[in-house]
Amino acid sequence: MFKAAVATFMSIIASLVICWAVLSLAGGGINWFPVIMSILCPLLIAFPTCTYTFYQNHRIALAHAQLEAAHTELADVYDELAIAARTDGMTRLLNRSSFVTDLDEIGQRGAGGVLLVIDADDFKNINDTHGHLVGDQALCAIASVIRNVVGETGLAARIGGEEFGVFVEAASFDDGVQLAEKVRADIERLGLRTPSDMVVPLSVSIGVAFAESRADFSLLMTIADSQLYRAKRNGRNRICVPDFLGPGDGLRAACA
Numbered sequence: 001m002f003k004a005a006v007a008t009f010m011s012i013i014a015s016l017v018i019c020w021a022v023l024s025l026a027g028g029g030i031n032w033f034p035v036i037m038s039i040l041c042p043l044l045i046a047f048p049t050c051t052y053t054f055y056q057n058h059r060i061a062l063a064h065a066q067l068e069a070a071h072t073e074l075a076d077v078y079d080e081l082a083i084a085a086r087t088d089g090m091t092r093l094l095n096r097s098s099f100v101t102d103l104d105e106i107g108q109r110g111a112g113g114v115l116l117v118i119d120a121d122d123f124k125n126i127n128d129t130h131g132h133l134v135g136d137q138a139l140c141a142i143a144s145v146i147r148n149v150v151g152e153t154g155l156a157a158r159i160g161g162e163e164f165g166v167f168v169e170a171a172s173f174d175d176g177v178q179l180a181e182k183v184r185a186d187i188e189r190l191g192l193r194t195p196s197d198m199v200v201p202l203s204v205s206i207g208v209a210f211a212e213s214r215a216d217f218s219l220l221m222t223i224a225d226s227q228l229y230r231a232k233r234n235g236r237n238r239i240c241v242p243d244f245l246g247p248g249d250g251l252r253a254a255c256a
Helices: 002-025 032-086 096-107 123-130 132-150 173-188 217-233
Strands: 113-120 155-158 163-169 191-193 199-201 204-211
Touching: 096 155, 096 163, 096 217, 113 123, 113 132, 113 173, 113 217, 123 132, 132 155, 132 163, 132 173, 132 191, 163 173, 173 204, 204 217
Parallel strands: none
Antiparallel strands: 113 163, 113 204, 155 163, 191 199
C-alpha cells in the first residue's frame, strides 16, 4: 500500500505537470477542472493498479523464497538419505555394499593396497552375558577405534554382524600390518563398562590380505577371511597374514 501510494502521488505530480505544460502551449490557463482531473485520474487508475501489481510482486517474491527454502530442504534430505544409504546405522561406518563398491572402483586404478578383516572376539558371549545393549555398545566402541586409527587414509566399514573391513589404497604390506596391530592394541586397551559397572574386556582378531597392484575384492576377502579364521584358531586377539604373499615377496610370519 505504501509503494502504491508513493507511485500514485508521483503520478499525480506528473499528471499536473503534463496538464500545465499542455495548457500553457495551447495558450490556455489552469482552472479547477483540469486540476481535478489530473488528480482524480491517477487516484482512480494508478492507485488500484499499483496496489494490485505490488501485491502480486510480493506474492511472487514470497513464492520464490519458499521455493528456494524447499530446494534447500530437499537437498539436505537428499544428502542425509545418500549418507544413510552408504553407512551402517549403528556404527556410522560404511555398510558392506558401499564398501564393496568403493573397493572395486579403487581396485580398477591398479594401485593395490591392504585389506583388513576385523572380527570381535567372543561377541556372542558378550551378548549372552551382558545383553544386546552392551553388545551394541561394544560394536560402537570397536568402530570408533577403527575410525580413529584409519582416519582419512582408507575405507572403514561394518561388513557383518560383528565383522569390520578396512582397506587402504597403495599401502605396503608392512603398513597394513602396523595398522592392524594398532587397531588390535587400541581395542585391547578399551575398558567397556556395563550399566552394573562391570568392565567387559574387548579384543579382535584380524586377517590381512595384500595386493601389490590391481585389488580384486573377492580375492582379497577370501585371503583375509582365511587369515581371520587362523587368528581365531590360534587363540584370538591376534593378527594373521598369508604365509606366502606372491612371487618375489617370500615368506612372512603367519600370526602375531
